[in-house]
Amino acid sequence: MTNLDLLSAFLEIYRAGSLSAAATRLGITQPAVSGQLARLEAQIGEPLFTRSRHGVTPTARAAALAARIGPHVEGLRQALTAHDADPGYLGCLRIGGAAELMTARVLPALAPLTQRGLRIRVTLGLAEELLSALAAQRVDLVVSAVRPVHRGIAATPLADEEFVLVGPPVLAAGIDPVRLASEPIRALAHLPLVSYADELPIIRRYWRSEFGGRPPNPTAVVVPDLRAVLSVVVAGSGVSVLPRYLAEPALRAGSVVLLHEPAAAPLNTLYLATKGGVLTDPTLALVREHLLTRARDWSDL
CATH class of the missing domain: 3.40.190.10 (Periplasmic binding protein-like II)
Incomplete structure (x- = not known):
């Protein structure tokens, strides 16, 4: 039977697009992630990623495996979590946004989740640069001041x-x-x-x-x-x-x-942008819903 940690490492590599980013999100070293991936590939009998200087690209088998096991692996990890932790807040999320809005509103709004186990890695920058990073799966969620037009990116109005x-x-x-x-x-x-x-x-x-x-x-x-x-x-x-x-x-x-x-x-709509339409990562779905709820109180935007 395949070890749950191997599947978790595989999913993080698949979502992050690199071994180093997956190691950061998992809180372990890159060699450890490489070893877990190697053991999983040996069990499956074929490579799951193509390596390059820019990271890793999933094979067709990897894409099918991620779609099949993603929600189940997260559910199992939550079931095995100690009772005093809130499993919905576990994991690490990469969020991008403008420095001013992230500082004044977004990061303070996420403080209750970080206090309960959520880990956040923040990328600050301009909307177009961050949306390109989202399309390339270098970030998981972008708070964008422009409506995304990139293929494969879903946008939900957050606030005006x-x-x-x-x-x-x-x-x-x-x-x-x-x-x-x-x-x-x-x-x-x-x-x-x-x-x-x-x-x-x-x-x-x-x-x-x-x-x-x-x-x-x-x-x-x-x-x-x-x-x-x-x-x-x-x-x-x-x-x-x-x-x-x-x-x-x-x-x-x-x-x-x-x-x-x-x-x-004069108003400008802010958007929450994510990759794809259906969110299979429960941490990402939780943060997205939390921000949508908190934004209702941002009356001074």
């Missing part, structure tokens, strides 16, 4: 984030409110911008949706972290468009003010 145009009070004092109402682009054109990237991705979208054109403003500072953008705005270097959940503490403190109040709040 609201964007606000903010600036320091000293710069806000120089805006003509009459002209802002009639010619907003010209009324704001003298204000320097603080942006996340040279292409002004968030700012351009706000200008197009609210003012009907591109911002002609000079760009004072470009820094690829929205928390740093807020700090630069607070310091008086310029104005910017930020998610409300980041700007709200500074708005309450009066260190920044709203420069424009649209009739309808």
Whole structure:
């Protein structure tokens, strides 16, 4: 009879796409994982993965085996878990997302699960890079600010984030409110911008949706972290468009003010992205449902 540990190691290799990543998720060394795989392949009588410099690629036999045994192996591991542990929270999950949202909302929301045994490995970055990593099975779950279009990736709406145009009070004092109402682009054109990237991705979208054109403003500072953008705005270097959940503490403190109040709040939908449509990994399914539940309380997004 095949040892349960051998099947568990096989599933982690299959999901992670590499022996080293599987070893990390299992909490053992890579040689130990290699040895378990070798014993399983010897029992089955054929290779289950093709090795390369970039990791391992499952054979057709491996794909069929993973689909057949996945839910059963997880169930057996849960049945053998000590009664004082919550088996639904066991395992390691690789999650990707933007640094700001992961820091402010996602990781704190997962704290109750980590306290009960869940292990998390976090990759921070831009949505497109992380979705490509998901497609390549280098991460298990991505919190994405763009709707995924990659083949084989399923996306579930998580929450809507609201964007606000903010600036320091000293710069806000120089805006003509009459002209802002009639010619907003010209009324704001003298204000320097603080942006996340040279292409002004968030700012351009706000200008197009609210003012009907591109911002002609000079760009004072470009820094690829929205928390740093807020700090630069607070310091008086310029104005910017930020998610409300980041700007709200500074708005309450009066260190920044709203420069424009649209009739309808500009929103962007955040998505939970996973590989494939049916989740066979109970840890992944648990984390996904937990985040969907917790996101209902994120009213300040």
